[in-house]
Amino acid sequence: MLTLILPAYDEARRLPASLARCAEYFQSRGLAAEIIVADDGSRDDTAAAIARTVAFLPLGSPAVRHLTLPHRGKGGAVRAGVRAAVGDPIVFLDADLSIPIEMLEPFLAALAAGADIAVASRYVPGSIVHRPWWRRIIGDVYRLAVRAIVPSGVTDTQCGGKAYTAAAARDLFGRQRLDGFAFDAEVLFLARRAGHRITEVPFSLRQQRGTSIDFLADAPWMFRDLLLIRWNEFRGRYAAARRGGGG
Numbered sequence: 001m002l003t004l005i006l007p008a009y010d011e012a013r014r015l016p017a018s019l020a021r022c023a024e025y026f027q028s029r030g031l032a033a034e035i036i037v038a039d040d041g042s043r044d045d046t047a048a049a050i051a052r053t054v055a056f057l058p059l060g061s062p063a064v065r066h067l068t069l070p071h072r073g074k075g076g077a078v079r080a081g082v083r084a085a086v087g088d089p090i091v092f093l094d095a096d097l098s099i100p101i102e103m104l105e106p107f108l109a110a111l112a113a114g115a116d117i118a119v120a121s122r123y124v125p126g127s128i129v130h131r132p133w134w135r136r137i138i139g140d141v142y143r144l145a146v147r148a149i150v151p152s153g154v155t156d157t158q159c160g161g162k163a164y165t166a167a168a169a170r171d172l173f174g175r176q177r178l179d180g181f182a183f184d185a186e187v188l189f190l191a192r193r194a195g196h197r198i199t200e201v202p203f204s205l206r207q208q209r210g211t212s213i214d215f216l217a218d219a220p221w222m223f224r225d226l227l228l229i230r231w232n233e234f235r236g237r238y239a240a241a242r243r244g245g246g247g
Contacts, residue, residue, distance in 0.1 A: 001032040002104075003087030003166075004062075007077035008095040009040040012049040018097045019053045023061040025101045033062040037095075038081040041071025075176070075183025082173040088166035099161030099203060106201045107163035115199040116168040117191055119154055120161035126202030142222065149226040152188035154198055161203070168196050175238050182225035189229060190238055 004022060008015060019035065026033045039046055047066065054064045069080055078092050089111055093099050099120050110118035121127060123143075139158070146157050158181070164172070171194065176186045191198060232238060 001034060001087040003034050003036060003081075003085035003090045004101075004104075005036045005038055005078060005081035005085065005090065005092040006095045007038045007040060007074050007081065007092065008042060008046055009071070009074070009077075010042045010044045010046065011095045012042070012044045012046045014096045015046060015049050016053040018095055019050070019064060020057065021097060022101050023057050023064075025104070026062050027058065027060060031104075034085075034087055035062050035064045036067060036081045036084055037064065038067045038069060038077035038084075040069055040074065040077040073179035073183070074181065075186075076179035078183065079173045079176065079179075082169045085166070085169070089163050090166055090169040091163040092161070094160035099159065103161050103201065103203055104163070106203075107161075110199040110201055111163060111165060113199070114197060116165050116196040117188075117198045118163040119156065119188070119198060119200050120159045120203050121154070121156035121200035122159055122203075123155040124200045124202045128204040145223060145226055146185045150185050150189040150229045152185065152192045152198075154188050154192075155200060157185045157188050172196070177232060177237065178225050178228070180225055181222050182229065185226060186229050189233075193238075 006015070006018065006022075015037065019037075022035055025031075037046075037050055039050075047068065050064065050066050057064070065084065067077075067080055067084055069077055081092065082090055089108070091104060091107060093101065093103070103120055107118040107120075142158070143156070146152075162184075168191070172187045172190050175190055176183060178186050188198065
């Protein structure tokens, strides 16, 4: 059984359509799955929206579990989802499905071919990305900072779609510490050091203007967290046996 984690914060408007689409996808392909909505302290009626949607899902749809969490950030929500997951592999997608549920097919193919982690990437051949120019510039600047401070060998650490074997997910999320936006960079940095095999998968993205990130307000914390990853490493706070490889 596969576990799909949807981290959510004030997603009452978009979650119903996403849950219905995911349930339809799993049913149409006969995939055994559970869906975990990791609710990061939403202030709107996300909980009621989930309950209403689940009540109208067709018979035989995957179980939907709603984790009610204190507001800590996306990293904290995904970590809680991994801890609660019973499936293998463990996948997470953004709640708006900007990375579509159909990405499960190349994700599962990559894992079946021997990868421990499959990452949706906007920067590998075959990707098609349409997004506002200002988001592209900000993303490129942050990507350069990630590469310089916490190199992982991954061209796109921040894309909101990844799949892990359960063993890799429990290893990495059991050690990562950040609750905010930089948790992806932290996890992939740890993955490289531990020797986990990572495959980047191209996809098509049409990114809307809406985002829960206030770049002007959040940018200092995002860059601070990259430095904090290095500090945590220096202090030995990520201690675990390496598997070889990496670097």
